[in-house]
Amino acid sequence: MLKAEITKLTVSDVRFPTSLEQHGSDAMHTDPDYSVAYVVLDTDTSLKGYGLTFTVGRGTEIVVCAVQALSTLVIGKTLEEIVSDFRGFYRLLTNDGQMRWIGPEKGVIQLATAAILNAIWDMWAHAEGKPLWKLLVDMDPRQLIRCIDFTYITDALTEQEALDILEKANKGKQEREDQMLKEGYPAYTTSCAWLGYSDEQLTQLCSAALDEGWTRFKVKVGADLQDDIRRCRLIRNMIGPENKLMIDANQRWDVSEAISWVSRLAEFRPLWIEEPTSPDDILGHAAISKALAPLGIGVATGEQCHNRVMFKQFLQASALQFVQIDSCRVGSVNENLAIILMAAKFKVPVCPHAGGVGLCELVQHLILFDYISVSASLDNRMCEYVDHLHEHFKSPTVIRNAHYIPPKDPGFSCEMLESSVQKHQFPHGEVWRRILGQKHSPII
Ligand SMILES: C[C@H](O)[C@@H](O)[C@@H](O)[C@H](O)C(=O)O
Ligand SMILES: [Mg+2]
Known part of the structure; x- marks a missing residue:
């Protein structure tokens, strides 16, 4: 399974109209529509990876764009290449010589990085047949440490201290x-x-x-x-x-x-x-x-x-x-x-x-x-x-x-029901066509 090569990355803008009932509202986000940029990684085997990052509605399309921009760094890699040098792969995504200018490691580009890496971790846990927490718990501490980028934090925590x-x-x-x-x-x-x-x-x-x-x-x-x-x-x-x-x-x-x-x-x-x-x-x-x-x-x-x-x-x-x-x-x-x-x-x-x-x-x-x-x-x-x-x-x-x-199913619990993804795609899913079709909707 580790030999699987990533052949395709699909990303969708999926939004739920939670603002209609004020679910999730707070002093600054008064009308959140709970949403995700939802990533599916296909491989040349039956193995897949599902990942997401959370947003609150408008702007999800920008995260989707950022995921697409990063996808060239992922497609063509095997799972084995990625996880055998996970620190290196993390740096590849976060330190691309041009894309890091729109971060670095913050904001939209970091949300996009999270969505992709969450899908990779999901895929790895699937490949090992374990829920992600168990994959982490069973992992040799040295291997765990090799997944972490210690750049800029060694004054607070060294690799040896982490170990x-x-x-x-x-x-x-x-x-x-x-x-x-x-x-x-x-x-x-x-x-x-x-x-x-x-x-x-x-x-x-x-x-x-x-x-x-x-x-x-x-x-x-x-x-x-x-x-x-x-x-x-x-x-x-x-x-x-x-x-x-x-x-x-x-x-x-x-x-x-x-x-x-x-x-x-x-x-x-x-x-x-x-x-x-x-x-x-x-x-x-x-x-x-x-x-x-x-x-x-x-x-x-x-x-x-x-x-x-x-x-x-x-x-x-x-x-x-x-x-x-x-x-x-x-x-x-x-x-x-x-x-x-x-x-x-x-x-x-x-x-x-x-x-x-x-x-x-x-x-x-x-x-x-x-x-x-x-x-x-x-x-x-x-x-x-x-x-x-x-x-x-x-x-x-x-x-x-x-x-x-504790979840028992293999993976990172990111996978959504296909029917939910279809219905809630923004703006063409059935749910949004209905809402946006209504004049004076509070969401527009
Ligand atoms: C817009 C969101 O619902 C936030 O209000 C929410 O994440 C909140 O801050 C929380 O701590 O759960
Ligand atoms: Mg909070």
């Missing part, structure tokens, strides 16, 4: 894998409290979630302080003093505003404030972290953090207390391995971001790897879950008692 972290975590690995298979990985839910939901909806969804066994809840904040106070009070009263509450402002504030706004919400005892300000403002996050620490509130960020270099600086500056890796924002598994290992070195918990379509499916593999092979801890750790659009995936996430149950 030491992995080797140290060898102890107890089997027990942790067994525990995960039995109990699953702890999750929190965001889908009760999107910003555009009414108080009635919030109450109803939160009460249903409590019935299902959820104990950790995230609430969107940042548009209006009085609304935030009312909504946080409502949720805290419903979930009681013991359950966990997190708040997420999606980059809405300046630094001093973030500190004063969150101080007003401190009475509801949020565990963290997520993305309080610009995702690029490392020193701003450090100032917010310092100001909120006495209130027992941490800072979480990562869903729009460009790359490992940014994460390095966040960690070096003590600018975050929760690392929110994202399976589609940075350079796929390769770059997330670097981030997970840096977080371990700095002893900061990883709590992945998954608010989007497909993000839960993908990131569960990475957090299972983090627990089994790196951190060996569940302290202050949980993985985000949103209850939207799983029905479009061939191997959707399985949640039991508010825990992610």
